[in-house]
Amino acid sequence: MRLVRDVAVAVRQRRKALGMNQTELSLLAGCGRLFVSELERGKETLRLDKLLNVLEVLGLNLTLTSGRGPLIVAEDLRTPYDG
Numbered sequence: 001m002r003l004v005r006d007v008a009v010a011v012r013q014r015r016k017a018l019g020m021n022q023t024e025l026s027l028l029a030g031c032g033r034l035f036v037s038e039l040e041r042g043k044e045t046l047r048l049d050k051l052l053n054v055l056e057v058l059g060l061n062l063t064l065t066s067g068r069g070p071l072i073v074a075e076d077l078r079t080p081y082d083g
């Protein structure tokens with residue numbers, strides 16, 4: 001599914017841009033490193049609450065549009081992680 005891949009790519013790119021490894025991200029987001037790994041690989045059956053926690057730590061937001069428009073993963077201007 002393209003939307004899942006888009007989220008996976010955005011999470012991986014943002015994590016690396018912040019200089020974080022998967023373990024650091026998982027600790028800050030309150031989830032396991034395996035979850036972060038699966039998220040970045042585009043696993044389609046992840047828990048939404050954990051995904052939202054990861055996005056919050058990374059300063060990313062999901063923007064949903066009505067109909068069949070794209071799901072947008074956008075950077076927030078704030079950077080909650082100050083590595």
